[in-house]
Amino acid sequence: MQITSLRIDLKYLTMFPFDSAKKLSFSRCISDGDLVIVYEKHDNMKAVKVSESGILQNRFGVFKHSDWIGKPFGSKVFSNKGGFVYLLAPTAELWTLVLSHRTQILYVADISFVVMYLEIVPGCLVLESGTGSGSLTTSLARAIAPNGHVYTFDFHEQRADSARDDFERTGLSSLVTVGVRDIQGEGFPDEFLGRADSVFLDLPQPWLAIPSVSKMLKQDGVMCSFSPCIEQVQRSCETLRSDFTDIKTFEVLLHTYEVREGNLWSWQDNEGGSMSLKSCKKRQRSTNGLENASSLTIMAKRNGESRGHTGYLTFARLKCTV
Amino acid sequence: MSIIKTEENSNQDQNPRITWEGCSVLLDINDGDRVLFARLTTGSKIKIGNKNCSLQSLIGCPFGSSFQVEDGKEGPVLSRVLQSTEGTNLQIMEESRDNRRLVDNNSAQSLTGEDIDEMRRKGASGDEIVKALIANSATFEKKTAFSQEKYLLKKQKKYAPRVLLRRPFARSICEAYFKKHAEKIGFLRVDTLSLLLSFANVSAYSDVLVVDMLDGIITGAVAERLGGTGYVCNTHCGVAPYPINIVRMFNFNNDICQRIVHSSVSELHSSENGPSPSTDPLEDACNIRSQPNEQILSPSAQHAVSMEENEDGNMEIMTDVSASPKVVKGTKAGRKAPVEAIKIWKANGFSSLIIAAPNLDAWDTVKEVLPLLSYSASFAIYHQYLQPLATCMHNLQVEKMAIGLQISEPWLREYQVLPSRTHPLMQMSATGGYILSGTRISGSDQTQAK
Numbered sequence: 001m002q003i004t005s006l007r008i009d010l011k012y013l014t015m016f017p018f019d020s021a022k023k024l025s026f027s028r029c030i031s032d033g034d035l036v037i038v039y040e041k042h043d044n045m046k047a048v049k050v051s052e053s054g055i056l057q058n059r060f061g062v063f064k065h066s067d068w069i070g071k072p073f074g075s076k077v078f079s080n081k082g083g084f085v086y087l088l089a090p091t092a093e094l095w096t097l098v099l100s101h102r103t104q105i106l107y108v109a110d111i112s113f114v115v116m117y118l119e120i121v122p123g124c125l126v127l128e129s130g131t132g133s134g135s136l137t138t139s140l141a142r143a144i145a146p147n148g149h150v151y152t153f154d155f156h157e158q159r160a161d162s163a164r165d166d167f168e169r170t171g172l173s174s175l176v177t178v179g180v181r182d183i184q185g186e187g188f189p190d191e192f193l194g195r196a197d198s199v200f201l202d203l204p205q206p207w208l209a210i211p212s213v214s215k216m217l218k219q220d221g222v223m224c225s226f227s228p229c230i231e232q233v234q235r236s237c238e239t240l241r242s243d244f245t246d247i248k249t250f251e252v253l254l255h256t257y258e259v260r261e262g263n264l265w266s267w268q269d270n271e272g273g274s275m276s277l278k279s280c281k282k283r284q285r286s287t288n289g290l291e292n293a294s295s296l297t298i299m300a301k302r303n304g305e306s307r308g309h310t311g312y313l314t315f316a317r318l319k320c321t322v
Numbered sequence: 323m324s325i326i327k328t329e330e331n332s333n334q335d336q337n338p339r340i341t342w343e344g345c346s347v348l349l350d351i352n353d354g355d356r357v358l359f360a361r362l363t364t365g366s367k368i369k370i371g372n373k374n375c376s377l378q379s380l381i382g383c384p385f386g387s388s389f390q391v392e393d394g395k396e397g398p399v400l401s402r403v404l405q406s407t408e409g410t411n412l413q414i415m416e417e418s419r420d421n422r423r424l425v426d427n428n429s430a431q432s433l434t435g436e437d438i439d440e441m442r443r444k445g446a447s448g449d450e451i452v453k454a455l456i457a458n459s460a461t462f463e464k465k466t467a468f469s470q471e472k473y474l475l476k477k478q479k480k481y482a483p484r485v486l487l488r489r490p491f492a493r494s495i496c497e498a499y500f501k502k503h504a505e506k507i508g509f510l511r512v513d514t515l516s517l518l519l520s521f522a523n524v525s526a527y528s529d530v531l532v533v534d535m536l537d538g539i540i541t542g543a544v545a546e547r548l549g550g551t552g553y554v555c556n557t558h559c560g561v562a563p564y565p566i567n568i569v570r571m572f573n574f575n576n577d578i579c580q581r582i583v584h585s586s587v588s589e590l591h592s593s594e595n596g597p598s599p600s601t602d603p604l605e606d607a608c609n610i611r612s613q614p615n616e617q618i619l620s621p622s623a624q625h626a627v628s629m630e631e632n633e634d635g636n637m638e639i640m641t642d643v644s645a646s647p648k649v650v651k652g653t654k655a656g657r658k659a660p661v662e663a664i665k666i667w668k669a670n671g672f673s674s675l676i677i678a679a680p681n682l683d684a685w686d687t688v689k690e691v692l693p694l695l696s697y698s699a700s701f702a703i704y705h706q707y708l709q710p711l712a713t714c715m716h717n718l719q720v721e722k723m724a725i726g727l728q729i730s731e732p733w734l735r736e737y738q739v740l741p742s743r744t745h746p747l748m749q750m751s752a753t754g755g756y757i758l759s760g761t762r763i764s765g766s767d768q769t770q771a772k
């Protein structure tokens with residue numbers, strides 16, 4: 001039984017344990033240089049690099065990084081005023097929520113579907129353009145680890161640089177290579193001819209890049225194009241029909257739910273019927289739950305605010321001609 | 323001969339994009355009308371229409387290739403059809419005809435059933451029969467291009483069925499089940515499955531704890547992501563591990579199979595090493611509880627992959643390894659978790675958790691397995707119903723066991739995209755179930771407060 005294989009000395013905690021040395025680090029304690037996700041609330045998180053002398057200041061007070069070092073990930077830590085936050089190990093999902101938005105980005109619903117539908121598994125070679133803010137790239141890297149590679153291209157030099165810095169920060173540099181290139185104009189580099197297992201496009205005119213994609217893919221390989229507008233999808237599909245089969249377009253969304261425990265009164269006991277939920281609570285407290293006509297119920301309701309549209313995902317498989 | 327073949331099978335450098343003897347394949351007949359799993363052996367056959375076709379000719383072909391039924395010397399065979407790189411005939415931009423003059427009566431087709439049988443006897447191919455049907459149709463020319471295309475497709479499916487060779491991936495396996503036997507995988511839709519893997523942060527080298535009561539679809543999907551690293555441990559209550567028949571449909575090599583293990587929850591909890599004594603109160607409680615569950619689940623447990631041809635349901639599953647003795651698999655997926663691994667999990671905790679147990683109470687289950695995770699580990703719980711997850715989420719909040727709690731309901735819509743004919747598909751799956759996701763946190767508030 002072989003439990004460990006590679007051993008690489010690691011300076012920092014990486015986003016996910018893509019070799020067994022890092023796996024042990026998943027459960028190890030926070031140390032100097034680690035990237036942690038500081039969790040205040042589900043909609044308030046921040047990525048922080050831990051340093052001996054560092055401090056974090058927020059509405060709860062001042063937190064000293066030195067207090068964090070040596071604690072396990074997932075710990076609750078306190079500020080000088082007794083306020084607290086949680087320190088989490090970074091994951092691709094958390095990263096998507098905290099990364100700096102240099103462009104529009106993909107979120108978990110689209111990302112998950114893309115990774116599964118592109119049949120990406122460890123060891124795959126994946127091409128992507130544009131890199132944008134690297135939100136999808138991070139999940140692609142997780143899926144191809146430990147021995148695959150993502151080559152991602154953006155024609156915007158500064159964005160490519162920032163993405164590269166981010167992958168350095170999240171410890172993914174050995175899995176991701178960022179290139180500067182106009183993919184719509186020049187296509188993907190020839191060195192990838194017939195070598196890609198999957199290709200992903202998030203470009204304004206994806207149909208211009210599709211002929212290159214069909215040259216890069218292995219036989220039976222799958223590509224995906226993400227476009228917000230149906231006209232883009234229409235043109236892409238027309239282009240896809242010559243070399244691809246199994247062309248499918250989807251829209252995926254995620255509805256989230258709010259859960260709370262509330263008092264619901266029996267109709268008969270609710271004299272007057274005008275009692276508000278608040279006053280019910282008071283009455284319940286005063287009777288201390290004894291002989292209580294109301295019952296505590298756990299209720300779920302769809303969150304009012306949610307994304308109504310992100311984009312269309314068009315998938316296609318390279319025809320098998322050999 | 324079989325010995326040499328077996329060695330080839332276990333060869334890790336084998337091109338996974340080309341089939342080999344003994345490999346598991348997904349056969350898509352007529353564009354998803356029928357989907358079946360098969361293991362390619364020299365002896366395996368499938369029934370298409372009224373013909374029993376040998377699958378031997380599929381061995382060594384690239385995945386993605388198409389086949390048609392043809393009459394060979396020793397009965398019907400599947401012969402390879404090369405896909406043209408020309409576009410299909412769907413590029414209809416403008417429609418000039420309409421169907422006002424189309425009269426629907428049964429006299430439109432002058433070719434009779436006997437004529438067709440006669441053609442067949444003379445050795446006509448399916449394509450030739452379809453051509454003859456068109457030539458003898460009085461109305462074909464009058465049809466709109468759209469209905470011509472529909473007519474053609476219908477006849478082609480009937481007289482010249484196509485078989486498409488697909489690689490079994492979590493994606494295709496889940497889709498095939500969802501389409502024909504959704505109840506066997508707890509109505510888990512492919513987008514929901516993909517979200518479970520994300521929310522649970524499944525990645526190479528992680529140790530993933532699962533409670534998979536969906537016949538192994540979760541276990542298989544996780545193992546696919548691990549690629550022969552880490553572990554996926556399916557934990558169960560009581561003595562018997564849950565069946566994971568679906569795992570056999572993936573083409574997992576030995577490395578991956580080795581990483582698929584099971585362990586009882588009491589063993590994972592026990593403080594001493596080695597198998598726990600049967601007097602363990604936890605285990606006793608489990609055994610009592612697991613009985614009614616097994617009864618409820620029995621239809622799914624019985625569906626155990628078999629060779630039997632099933633004519634009413636469209637998905638026949640033909641992957642029974644034991645029934646094809648020529649295929650000797652080195653390692654069987656789903657052995658008992660090795661002691662060393664359990665030791666490590668006890669020290670470090672699991673790094674991810676996925677629960678998909680339609681008949682278990684979510685909170686009751688989570689309460690027991692969540693403490694097996696390391697702090698900061700992600701988890702995802704699937705349920706077809708919302709309420710059990712809502713209760714579970716509330717209790718996790720009250721007990722301060724997790725943060726980042728969220729219940730999500732995935733929504734998926736497919737579109738037909740064609741020139742001037744783009745619209746959502748008429749059929750849509752109303753629900754992909756619900757997911758409760760979150761991150762485990764250190765329970766104790768520690769002493770530094772204030």
Ligand SMILES: C[S@@+](CC[C@H](N)C(=O)[O-])C[C@H]1O[C@@H](n2cnc3c(N)ncnc32)[C@H](O)[C@@H]1O
Pocket residue numbers: 103104105106129130131132133134135136137153154155156159181182183184185202203204
């Ligand atoms: C919407 S963003 C991609 C977001 C990314 N999917 C994510 O999740 O973070 C689109 C990117 O494509 C890049 N882009 C646009 N046209 C391009 C081209 N012709 N070649 C390469 N990149 C291009 C833009 O610079 C932009 O960064």
